[in-house]
Amino acid sequence: MNSENGIIQSINGPVITGDKMESFQAKEMVLVGEKKLIGEVISLEDNKGIIQVYEETEGLRPFDEILHTNKPLSLKLGPGLIGNMFDGIERPLNLLKEKYGTFIPEGVGLLSIDEEKLWETRIKVKDGDYVSEGEIIAEVPETDIITHKIMVPVGLFGRLKNVKEDGKYNINETIAVLVTEKGEEIPLKMYQEWTIKKPRPIKNRLKVDKILTTGQRVLDIFFPIAKGGTVAIPGGFGTGKTMTQHQLAKYSDADIIVYIGCGERGNEMTEVLEDFPKLIDPNTNKSLMERTVLIANTSNMPVAAREASIYTGITIAEYFRDMGYDVAIMADSTSRWAEALREISGRLEEMPAEEGYPAYLPSRIAQFYERAGYVKTLGNKEGSVTIIGAVSPPGGDFSEPVTENTKRYVNVFLGLDKELAYSRHYPAINWLTSYSEYVEELRENYEETVGEDVVFLRNKILKLLFEEDKLQEIVMLVGEDVLPDDQRLIIFIAKMVKIGFLQQNAFHNIDTYVPIKKQYEMLKTIDNYYEEGLKAVNKNVPISKIISSDIYNEIVNMKYNISNDDLSQIETINKKIKMYFEDLISNY
Structure with a gap:
């Protein structure tokens, strides 16, 4: 046996202790045993x-x-990521099924994207060009809507030679x-590697x-x-949670979606696989899978790979961001x-913190969400990674550690309410406990693309909903009839907002996706x-x-x-409202 390699000393679940490890490095990927299982060195001390x-x-x-x-x-x-489905360490599940059947065998190697498929490649540089890290040297039309851009790897600068012509590679x-500059010659391939x-x-x-x-009206407005x-969806x-993330994955105007099924049930990923190829993206009129990457580590897959799956997804998202795309990553959950x-911390016999979670849980959550952002890339392009993470607190208890620590690091908190869900009010986002800290930052964008009074209107209606919640406490005690007419009007309008605006039917062909312009006109009509x-109340109309x-x-x-597509009927309704109240006031 090569003395530079280690040997297994003891085994404890997915964690093993190795002897003769002095030549290894922390965080190094290793191959373990006869089957060459993929592992990672997470701790080193002397030769163990x-x-x-x-x-x-x-x-x-x-x-x-x-x-x-x-x-x-x-x-x-590299090319081959879009439309594919990988496990938590980027092994292609469709290829594994073709080769090995329903179950993934141990030690199948470091399979990832297809190394044999030929891609139509358009070369964007020529011999003698000086290039730097992040610069685009070739393009591959990976799908009808996504052009994969081959970039100079991070840390490389120099002049090009032996540049190939357009073709299939x-x-x-x-x-x-x-x-x-030192004269070193580095071959540039159509893929690059990056530590997760x-x-x-x-x-x-x-x-x-x-x-x-x-x-989705409750979100966009x-x-x-x-x-x-950064977004958290606890519930x-x-x-x-999953239904809300599916809606966001289907209809958000991100260029690329990275969907991570992290530890959830397999049937939820099955639903994604069955639905997404059939659904048409309203922004491109193409299949959703033509802009989607799926990472699956369901509840029956190895726990250690579940920990890696989050980082696999965010690394792929950052890679496409560097091409200048807006990427949305869905982590469920x-x-x-x-x-x-x-579980891994427990196997390592580390001192547990609150509810058994490791003491470093807050920093790991922070490190994950900090990888979001709207950025200027190394190649001088603008791109973004939006992170939308579902949280599954046991019993819906938002005070548990994962929800509490997530809330510290996200700017949008979409609290799902079981009473709304059980009354079939979807999305079951509680408007009293949810918040977005981006409203003011987006004000100018709203004014340019939707209307000048969007934020004012949003704040006004939200205030009515808060007032209605307080009034309901009085109504439960003494009844609605004792309230003055202006307060009874608030209760009526709040009901109109809840049913006519906040409640949305994901299975209705018109209501499942609503353009923001229509959302704005609908809310204006309710406010009107x-x-x-x-x-009329001030004129003593009953x-x-x-x-x-x-x-x-x-x-x-x-x-x-x-x-x-045709909002002219909303204008007709507003005219009816005006005429109705003019007649009403004139009669009293």
């Missing part, structure tokens, strides 16, 4: 080390060999040779001031998400990732009814006449009856 194995460890024995790879746990990044072919735990570098961060439109922002079982950290009703209007049904059904 602890290795985290990302596969099933059944069959490993003491004195099995541990082999070097001389690199950290890394991903191969696989990812291992050298398309150019870079000659550094290290954020990809950028030139500088930019202001987060562009809205990520989602087609009330709790907006910014491109490059108990059955409150609609970060609670299962935290549980993987807890409120203002006209307030005038509240029974104001809240029994037939126009109410037209307003709450705008979401179903008015086409997203």
Whole structure:
């Protein structure tokens, strides 16, 4: 046996202790045992080390060999990512199924993106050009809507020679040779490798001031998400976390979606696989899979690989961001990732913190969400990574450690409410506990693209909802009839907002995705009814006449009856409102 390699000393679940480890490095990726299982050195002390194995460890024995790879746990990044589905360490699940059947065998090697497929490649440089890190040297039309841009790897500068012409190449072919200032010749291939735990570098961060439109009214108007922002979606079982993330993945105007099924049930990923190829992206009129990368580490897959899956997803997202794309990453759910950290920490016999989670849980959560942002890339392009993480607090208890620590590091908090969910009010986002800290940053973007009074209108209606919540406490004690008419009007308008605006039907072909312009016009119509009703109250018109209007049904059904492309009918409803209240006031 090569003395430079280590040997297994003892085995404890997915964690093994290796002897003769003095030649290894911390964070190095290693191959363990006869089957060459993929692992990572997570601790070294003298000639002994602890290795985290990302596969099933059944069959490993003491004195099995541990082999070097001389690199950290890394991903191969290149054409072939879009439309594909990988496990937590970027092994292609479709290819594994073709080769090995339903179950993933141990030791299948470092498979990742297809190394044999030929890609139509357009070369963007020529011999003698001086290039630097992040600069685009070739383009590959990976799908009909995503052009994969081949970039100079980080840290490389120099002049090019032996540049190939346009043609079909696989990812291992050298398309150019870079000659550094020291005269070193480095072949440039169509892929690059990057360690998953290290954020990809950028030139500088930019202001987060562009809205990520989602087609969901409660988000786009009330709790907006910014491109490059951070979002948490906490909620108990059955409150609609996965459904909300599916809607965001389907309809947000990000260029690319990276969807991570982290520790959740396999049927949820199955739903993604079945639905996404059939669904048409309203922003491109193409299949959703043509802009989607799936990372699957479901509840029956190795726990250690679940911990890695989050970093696999964010690394792929940063890679596409560096090409100048806006990327949205969906992590479902970060609670299962935290549980993987807890289990590994327990096997390492580390001192536990609150509820058994490791003491470094807050810093790991912070490190993950800090990789979001709207940035200027090394190649002088603008790109963004938006992180949307679902959180699954046991029993819907938002005071548990993962939810509490996540709340510290995100700027949009979309608290899901079990009472709303059980009453079939979806999305079940509680408007009283949720918030977005991007409203003011996005004000200018709203004014340019939607309307000058969007933020004012949003704040006004949200204030009505808070007032209505306080009034409901009085109503429960003494009834609604004792309230003055202006307060009864607030309760009526709040009901109109909840049913006609906040509640949205994901299975209705018109209501599942609503352009933000229509959202704005719908909210203006509700506000118009409120203002006209307030005038009538001040003219002593009986509240029974104001809240029994037939126009109410037209307003709450705008979401179903008015086409997203033709908003002229909304104008007709506003005219009816004006005429109705003019007649009402004239009669009293």
